[in-house]
Amino acid sequence: MNVIACQKGKGWHHVQLDHVTKLEKTWNYENKEHSVHVFFGTLRDGRNTPVVITNVYIQGAGATRVIDSNCDVWENVFTSTNKDDGNAYYAYLKKHGFCRVDN
DSSP states (O other), rough: EEEEETTTTTEEEEEEEEEEEEEEEEEEEEEEEEEEEEEEEEEESSSOOOOEEEEEEEEEEEOOEETTTTTTEEOOOEEEEHHHHHHHHHHHHHHHOEEEEEE
16 A cells, blocks of 8 residues: 655655554544544555554644644654554554544
8 A cells, every 4th residue: 555654854655564454533623524534554565564654634734733622732753663562552643633544
């Protein structure tokens, strides 16, 4: 799967992922749709590095930061992870209203 990601110091670029699980949260605020998309997967880098990529949007356009109705702040993130941390973050997101979506 090809996912766009914002990497610190490099800006936006496309990243190739395998074994992808996607979670999403969408809400309306001031008549504008806000959404957060979180991708769990492994980089197609020859080492299968596990990563988490978070992208935030307002009205379908990339944004820097959004705040949801729980006052949680969501920002663009591209980071490596491990199985335990990834599973804990997945559970956290599910408790905060994220739903798994088919790719």
